[in-house]
Amino acid sequence: MAIALGVAIYAGTRKQNRGNDLIELRSQAFRSLAMGTPVGYRGAIDLSLRVLEIAPGDKDAFAASAYANAALFHRFGQEPDRKRDAEEHLGRFAGTHPGFALAIPYLLALEPQAIEAAEAAVLAATPETLPEGFERAELLALAGRLLLAAGKPQPAIEKLRAAIEADPAHVGTLMALGDYYYSRSEFEQALRFYERVKGASPGHLPALLGTVNSELARESGSIPAPSLDQARAAWLSAREAKADWPATLEADLALAEGRVLALQHKHTEAVARLEQAAAQHPSRAADLWAALGAVQAQAGKFDKAEGAYKRALAKQPDNLLLKEAFARALIAQGRYGEALKATAGASGDDRRMRTVRGLARLEMGQPERAREELKETQRNGPYPVEVVVYLALLDMAEGKRETARDALENATKVSRDRPGLAHAALGRLDLEEGKEAQAVAQLKSAEADPRDWEGACTLGRHHLKADRFQDALEHLTIAVERNRWHQEARVALGETLLALGQAAPAQEHFAAAVGLGPSGAG
Incomplete structure (x- = not known):
């Protein structure tokens, strides 16, 4: 009797432990799904298989496995048999x-009609x-992304807010909102x-890259050391995480790295990294050549920037x-006529x-023609700050100093x-008024803006x-270093060097300035 009782207790304990194991394994599988990463999805599949070993036919395990396989297939382009496994498990829960039953057909759909039907559902x-x-959050986040892609931000945000209410830490929703605000x-x-x-x-590599790009973009090229350190740290974390992600994200990583290197004044390294990535990722070449153009322009190498942008435009005309x-x-x-030709035929309502x-x-x-073009940039609100500066320069030329000053003083307060631009124009106005x-x-x-040469030239x-x-000499050297095509700065630097008794370098700048006259009438 004692033996029978012991066996019964053992059997009951084992059954309870198996039940506890099932609960924990299911919980781990869904926590892995929630990570929204390749490692997380693969982990969810492995954990689901362990559940099925203990409890064949477990619907939660089939659901987690099917969704993880579908997500890997759709989002990361990994292993074609993922589609087969997802479809096999789809009918078993x-x-x-x-929610998964609605999302999986969309994640697996390849034909336009199937995609349209799955999106509607x-x-x-x-x-x-x-x-x-x-x-709930997963499906609502998917719906929100679909609406954003369709150009419907208001209903998209409503879906994403509902997703956050369902799960405040939902990775897909948080990423969608981060990407939305970044855009x-x-x-x-x-x-x-x-x-x-x-x-x-x-x-999470996309979040790390989003952090890098946001840290860089929010300072618009004049990024302070703390933010640059944060961007650099995020990029290093992204580089460490890349092994867990598909190779297609390597291009995004290279873009971030190139921008960080450029802001660290490692111009040669930035150029090399972006050129290498453009060769390695032909499908992303336009983005990489565009980034290379920005790096070259930042370094004042506008001829090389022109070449990089031209290559990017060949991909995306x-x-x-x-x-x-x-x-x-x-x-x-100084090739103004060519710039007009390059932008000819653009939509009349395009502000840029x-x-x-x-x-x-x-x-x-x-x-007069400049003012006509600039006036067209006003769209249901104020002019862009850059346009405000150019209109103020036109007002200055017409003697409307008070109007120009009001506009420029406001522009210096709001322009990030x-x-x-605004400081240089206001400085010119102050000089003209003897201040x-x-x-x-x-x-x-x-x-202080690394993209300025007009202010440096005027001060010099x-x-x-x-x-x-x-x-x-100090300020004119800066102006020429930032833009060696700036004729006014070249001439002034030559005059300065001549006054300092440096005839040979002065002559070099005079000779260079001769060929720098504005080109093209349009």
């Missing part, structure tokens, strides 16, 4: 996981028809969401951002093209993108006029 689902927690240039907000992803899923960057590289070299064309005509001495101390302060602020010429040759 009927009625228990309606995903978008039709409402929160109350889905299980609480992760599964709107709201980088601080994007960073908050990417940081939450990293907290929920350490090693209708890309307006590339056309804008290409035209700006031409303008920096109008801004670039207005700048080209301003530099060509066509004030190219702040040097030397104010002018010098404004021009030094302009020069001011010192040259006052026979402060060493001061003039």
